[in-house]
Structures are given as C-alpha cells and as structure tokens.
Amino acid sequence: MxxxxxxxxxxxxxxxxxxxxxxxxxxxxxxxxxxxxxxxxxxxxxxxxxxxxxxxxxxxxxxxxxxxxxxxxxxxxxxxxxxxxxxxxxxxxxxxxxxxxxxxxxxxxxxxxxxxxxxxxxxxxxxxxxxxxxxxxxxxxxxxxxxxxxxxxxxxxxxxxxxxxxxxxxxxxxxxxxxxxxxxxxxxxxxxxxxxxxxxxxxxxxxxxxxxxxxxxxxxxxxxxxxxxxxxxxxxxxxxxxxxxxxxxxxxxxxxxxxxxxxxxxxxxxxxxxxxxxxxxxxxxxxLDSIKESMPELPWEKEERFATDYGLNPVDIQILTASSEGAAFFEASAAGLAGNFELAANWNKGELRAALNRDGLTITDSPVGGADLNSLLRRISDGTISGKTAKEVFEAMWAGEGDADEIIEARSLQQITDVAALEKVVRQVVADNPEQAEQYRGGKQKLLGFFVGQVMQATGSKANPAEVNKLLRAKLDADEN
Amino acid sequence: MGLSKKDVQHIANLARLEVSDEQIDDYVEKLTQILDMVDALKEVDTSEVLPLAHPLHMSQPLRVDEPTEKNQRDLFQANTEHVEQGLYTVPKVIE
Structure with a gap:
C-alpha cells in the first residue's frame, strides 16, 4: 500500500x-x-x-x-x-x-x-x-x-x-x-x-x-x-x-x-x-503603523533583489541570503564590482566560509570585514594581483597583518604588468628550453602549460597568467617562422 | 445538568485533591447544585452579547522592555529549606 x-x-x-x-x-x-x-x-x-x-x-x-x-x-x-x-x-x-x-x-x-x-x-x-x-x-x-x-x-x-x-x-x-x-x-x-x-x-x-x-x-x-x-x-x-x-x-x-x-x-x-x-x-x-515602518527587508524580498541587482544564480542567492548578516557582508564586499559580482559571490561562498568554519567563527566575528574583502577583490578586479595571490593576501589579512593594499605592498605581490619586463622573461624561458619549444612547435600544444609554469616560477607567481599566455604564444609561434 | 462520580474524581485528580469515597456523593450533590444555578443563566437570550474576557472596560497597559528587578535569590530561598546549589528542589521526577 x-x-x-x-x-x-x-x-x-x-x-x-x-x-x-x-x-x-x-x-x-x-x-x-x-x-x-x-x-x-x-x-x-x-x-x-x-x-x-x-x-x-x-x-x-x-x-x-x-x-x-x-x-x-x-x-x-x-x-x-x-x-x-x-x-x-x-x-x-x-x-x-x-x-x-x-x-x-x-x-x-x-x-x-x-x-x-x-x-x-x-x-x-x-x-x-x-x-x-x-x-x-x-x-x-x-x-x-x-x-x-x-x-x-x-x-x-x-x-x-x-x-x-x-x-x-x-x-x-x-x-x-x-x-x-x-x-x-x-x-x-x-x-x-x-x-x-x-x-x-x-x-x-x-x-x-x-x-x-x-x-x-x-x-x-x-x-x-x-x-x-x-x-x-x-x-x-x-x-x-x-x-x-x-x-x-x-x-x-x-x-x-x-x-x-x-x-x-x-x-x-x-x-x-x-x-x-x-x-x-x-x-x-x-x-501597527510604526511596526510596519520598522520592518526590515524580508528573506524573499532580498532574494529577488539579489537576482536583479547582482544577476546571481538561485543557488548562490540562497547561500548568500541565508542570514541577513551574511547578505550584508556580501553586499559590502561586492560594492563597486559591477560586472564582476560573481567574483564576490565566489569569495563569500569559498574562501570566507572556509576560513570561518576552520576557526569556528560566525560571520559577525570575521576578522576580515565585508569592506576589507572588497578592497582585496578590487585588486583582483583591476589586475594588480591574481586570484591565486589574493588567497595569500587574504590569509595575511585574516592573521591581522593589515589591509589588502598594505600586504600587497609589504610583500611586493603586485603582478608584473610591464610588458617589456615580461617579454624578457618569456624570451629567457624559451631560450632555456629549446627541446620543449621544438616539441611545442611540432604540435604538442599542451606544453604551453609547462612554459607558463616556468614563467610563473621565474616571476614568483607575480605575472598575470593571461598576459603570460599571450606573450608565450606570440614568442613560440614567431620563432617557428 | 448532573455531575457523575467519575466527573468529580476526574476534577479532583486534575486539581491534585484527594477525595475519599465517602466524600464523593456529597461533592456530586453540591457541585451539581452550583451547575444548576449556572444553568439558570441559559434562560437569558445572549445571542447579541459578545463574550466577556474581562469585566473592566480597559485594555492591557504595556510595559517598557527594561529589566527592573535585582537578584534577591537569597531572600526568596530563605522561605524554604528545599534548596541545593541554588536550585529549588522537589522529590525526584522520573521522566
């Protein structure tokens, strides 16, 4: 039955x-x-x-x-x-x-x-x-x-x-x-x-x-x-x-x-x-009127606004609006990141929650505030640091070493954006690895990853990966001709 | 409306009163008399009358949410010898 x-x-x-x-x-x-x-x-x-x-x-x-x-x-x-x-x-x-x-x-x-x-x-x-x-x-x-x-x-x-x-x-x-x-x-x-x-x-x-x-x-x-x-x-x-x-x-x-x-x-x-x-x-x-006026934004109202204002997917919205404190944190961290709100969503769901769970903290006790995270995300967004470097900066912020810019400065973590300087490294790496360069040109395209890795190592991971990719391709393809 | 012996026993039990068998008949009779008196009210047509929650035509005054009491545990607990570790104590309740 x-x-x-x-x-x-x-x-x-x-x-x-x-x-x-x-x-x-x-x-x-x-x-x-x-x-x-x-x-x-x-x-x-x-x-x-x-x-x-x-x-x-x-x-x-x-x-x-x-x-x-x-x-x-x-x-x-x-x-x-x-x-x-x-x-x-x-x-x-x-x-x-x-x-x-x-x-x-x-x-x-x-x-x-x-x-x-x-x-x-x-x-x-x-x-x-x-x-x-x-x-x-x-x-x-x-x-x-x-x-x-x-x-x-x-x-x-x-x-x-x-x-x-x-x-x-x-x-x-x-x-x-x-x-x-x-x-x-x-x-x-x-x-x-x-x-x-x-x-x-x-x-x-x-x-x-x-x-x-x-x-x-x-x-x-x-x-x-x-x-x-x-x-x-x-x-x-x-x-x-x-x-x-x-x-x-x-x-x-x-x-x-x-x-x-x-x-x-x-x-x-x-x-x-x-x-x-x-x-x-x-x-x-x-x-009754005065209570009506003191009503906060309700969960389902916030969900709707998050969809409109930030264009996030329903699953992320559920996670980010679970508590009003969490939602406020996200909004502070996402300020001014138009076009890149997903970055803020991912950091809120990922790094932030992982760190909170690790230390058994609630979001209101977070040593890194929403505005603090925002200043870090802005540095990813404007290309100053890579997402990978940002994780290092975040850990340092969490440990109380200062705000994002101070830590980037103190540890010289800025990405190398000087194309001429990067080109020099790229040239060197290709010259040092003639065998791999030959194989690459012979059709082993996967070796590009190897070269990217070499450049990153040579620059202490401070090079912008997208830029490195572009320069490497140009260099390797140019040498072919 | 008449009360049965069972009704009286039930009410006594709810009120945690021990009523002996000899007393029960007496209670049945006297409590039934009270109910009969209340029953007389049924003769009045109350279809137009709203239920009365309180005889005073006033509404509940509200208190501001501020603690005003201070800790007087020692004073209150001086009223009983059944105190241990700050707790009031009663015979063991078995859940």
Whole structure:
C-alpha cells in the first residue's frame, strides 16, 4: 500500500527581549540558577503580571512578515497543569484569540520546487522553568530563570508531506525570525525549539490518521531523522495490522529512534480560561503603523533583489541570503564590482566560509570585514594581483597583518604588468628550453602549460597568467617562422 | 445538568485533591447544585452579547522592555529549606 504523510510543526521561539513577558526580570541565558527569577516568575501570591510591549511588537512583526491577520484584540488565557517547574500551576498563553492567525510562508525544496505552507496561528506565551533531573543525587532541581521568558509559538497547518519538507519549513521560520531580529535562533540554548505532529494515511484518504507528537527536536538534522524514523514506525505498525496510539514520543539521537514518554493515565485537560489578571490586549493603528515602518527587508524580498541587482544564480542567492548578516557582508564586499559580482559571490561562498568554519567563527566575528574583502577583490578586479595571490593576501589579512593594499605592498605581490619586463622573461624561458619549444612547435600544444609554469616560477607567481599566455604564444609561434 | 462520580474524581485528580469515597456523593450533590444555578443563566437570550474576557472596560497597559528587578535569590530561598546549589528542589521526577 502507498502511504501519505501528514506533518504539522509547533515551533517555540524565544523572543529576544531584555526582560520577561510579564515581569521586569532579566532574560539573559546562562545566569546562576534562580538569580533571574523574581516574585512574579516564582508565582508568589498577590503579584500581578504586566505585559511587555516589546514582546507584543515582535509578535506583530512576525505576523506582518507572513501576511497573517493581526488580531486587533487578543486575550490571554490560563493553561492549567501541574509540574514542578511551573510554580503558578498554570502557564499564561493565548487560546481562543491569538495575536496572529492565518499566514503562510513559501519553502524551497532540494529539487528547486516551491511550496506554500499555511501557518494556522502564532501566539504569545510564557516559558516554564527548567527541571534538572541529573544534577542532584536524590532530588530534582528546579531553575526558574527561564520561567516567564517570552515565547512566540508558531503553529503550522498539517500541510507538510515529508521529513524534508518539515526541515525546510523549520529552516525558513528560523531564517525569518532571525531576519526580523525577534529571536536569536540559538538551538543549543533552546531559543528555537520544535515539536512535530505526525500521522500517516493510505494515499488518497481524506481522513487524517492517528497522530503522535514528537517533543523537543532541537536541531534541523534531528527533526529530519526523527520524523523519518517515526513515519517508518507508524507505517510498520499499520501494515502489521496494528493501530497507532495517540501519544507523545521523544527522539533519542544516540539510538536514532523514538520512544513513548511515560504513558499518561488520561488525556491532557488544560481547562483554558481567560486570565482575570490580564486585560484584553488591544492594538491601535498607530502602533501597527510604526511596526510596519520598522520592518526590515524580508528573506524573499532580498532574494529577488539579489537576482536583479547582482544577476546571481538561485543557488548562490540562497547561500548568500541565508542570514541577513551574511547578505550584508556580501553586499559590502561586492560594492563597486559591477560586472564582476560573481567574483564576490565566489569569495563569500569559498574562501570566507572556509576560513570561518576552520576557526569556528560566525560571520559577525570575521576578522576580515565585508569592506576589507572588497578592497582585496578590487585588486583582483583591476589586475594588480591574481586570484591565486589574493588567497595569500587574504590569509595575511585574516592573521591581522593589515589591509589588502598594505600586504600587497609589504610583500611586493603586485603582478608584473610591464610588458617589456615580461617579454624578457618569456624570451629567457624559451631560450632555456629549446627541446620543449621544438616539441611545442611540432604540435604538442599542451606544453604551453609547462612554459607558463616556468614563467610563473621565474616571476614568483607575480605575472598575470593571461598576459603570460599571450606573450608565450606570440614568442613560440614567431620563432617557428 | 448532573455531575457523575467519575466527573468529580476526574476534577479532583486534575486539581491534585484527594477525595475519599465517602466524600464523593456529597461533592456530586453540591457541585451539581452550583451547575444548576449556572444553568439558570441559559434562560437569558445572549445571542447579541459578545463574550466577556474581562469585566473592566480597559485594555492591557504595556510595559517598557527594561529589566527592573535585582537578584534577591537569597531572600526568596530563605522561605524554604528545599534548596541545593541554588536550585529549588522537589522529590525526584522520573521522566
């Protein structure tokens, strides 16, 4: 039987605010346990939540970017459940009236095709604390620093048809929230987390199969592998005549398998109701307008502009616009190189990324900036140095030896552009190798490479290869006559 | 509308309340009375009335995104003896 997969993702993004969503406590990652947990976060009696305006603005920004409806009036609700890292016994979230609903993004798949994926809703909520089961010997430790950190939960429509589509969608949302500056996207620190709802059904069926939920998929690779495993598992169960059980499962990356979390005695029953401590959130037009005006260029807008302004191919554009920082770096490095933007693209994709990866740096920490690279590329472009020499200069720039011109000057790396001087070298090389010259003239054209190599060696690689080629041909052909 | 024993047990469980068998009948009766009282509201035609999220006719004031709290961990943790290495501790939770 042919099976069809249906996947929906819930992505939790930590909003990059300075303070928490309902208190004036800090949100810095990595602080000593419980040093960033105030009375509101601890759920003390008598305290009241006050909503962080920046978190609201960030949610609106996301909604505008995905072409969603921004609800002018939304309501906060209590989601009730007991867990030690949730001191109040409820999480403040949004239920019936979320701030963002009905948007979409376009994802690009490996075969180059595109697909529009619906986003059902995105709502504001507070994060819970952290339970540490391994730290202490006999007890579970609770760190409430994270409690009250603002989250935007982004819920997709069940429209993703494969693990690859799910991963592409997750990458797209990750790229978007980073472009918008609303989330740092750091998956190791849990700023960007994902749960997946997965079901399979016989191809052509319209009714959804029973789903399972995979929790806390904290890397793109795991999302893909975990979903792939889970699809296979469900198909095996169904083909053996069994039934998929509605349950939450965890992915074990060491064993590359999913397994059920502790079985629940009964289904979740969160008893949502409007939080009486918070008034309805109303957004006025002035606020919406000011957020609209602060919108940055979006990934797909940048892609389009890169195609028009730089004439690059789609694959390069994807790589160069993956992050707004990377795109800005490229643009700084390509300034004034009209007609030679491909050179800048190749250096950004090649030398730059290789050096960053080698040293474990991100593009914002690059010791060679976009403008620095630009001055180097200009020297290739105007023929001062060859592409090969440029790599040497780049390494020296990377090591902090100065800017491109200083290094070219200090190491005397300028190409020999004096034709008379080059001609002299060419004459000498041909004269020193009469045997090879004879063979060349006899039809062994491949020997030209040998002569080029000799000239380059004699000039310390400073000759312009194109010029050397031209002169050598002229010399060798002239001697023939 | 009547509550069953099972409903009451379910609610008690959600609220982590221990309700003994002897108490259950009493709760079923009393909680059903409350629901009956709420049921009386159904007699009013509310088709033209918008759902009420909050009795005050105000909207949510927004806070500026600035940290205003200082670290008072020692003060807060003086309220409990269940503290170790800066962590609040609870009986081991088995995942």
């Amino acid at each position: 042919n099976w069809e997969t249906v996947i929906g993702l819930e992505i939790h993004t930590q909003l990059a605010t300075q303070s928490k969503i309902f208190s004036g406590e800090r949100t810095r990652y990595g602080a000593e346990p419980n040093t960033q947990a105030c009375l509101v976060d601890l759920g003390y009696p008598g305290v009241l939540p006050v909503l962080n305006g920046k978190a609201v603005a960030m949610a609106v920004k996301f909604g505008l970017a995905i072409g969603a409806t921004i609800e002018r009036r939304s309501v906060f609700a209590r989601k009730n459940y007991f867990y030690p890292d949730l001191p109040k016994g409820y999480q403040i979230s949004q239920y019936e009236l979320p701030i963002v609903s009905r948007g979409s993004v376009v994802i690009r798949l490996d075969d180059g095709s595109q697909k529009r994926v619906g986003i059902t809703r995105a709502h504001l909520e507070e994060d819970a604390g952290k339970s540490l089961h391994e730290t202490l010997k006999d007890r579970t430790g609770i760190d409430l620093n994270r409690a009250g950190t603002p989250l935007l939960e982004i819920v997709s429509e069940p429209e993703l048809g494969s693990a690859a589509e799910a991963a592409a969608y997750m990458r797209k949302i990750h790229q978007l929230v980073r472009y918008l500056g609303i989330c740092d996207g750091n998956m190791q620190e849990g700023s960007f987390r994902c749960d997946a709802n997965i079901s399979v059904r016989p191809s052509g069926d319209t009714e959804l199969g029973t789903r399972t939920e995979l929790k806390n998929l904290n890397s793109f690779r795991y999302v893909e592998k975990a979903i792939e495993f889970e699809i296979e598992r469900q198909i095996d169960v169904l083909e053996d005549g069994g039934k998929v059980v509605l349950e939450t499962r965890l992915y074990d990356s060491d064993k590359d398998e999913t397994r059920p979390m502790r079985a629940k005695e009964e289904a979740n029953d969160y008893r949502y109701f409007p939080d009486p401590d918070l008034l309805p959130l109303e957004l006025d037009q002035a606020l």
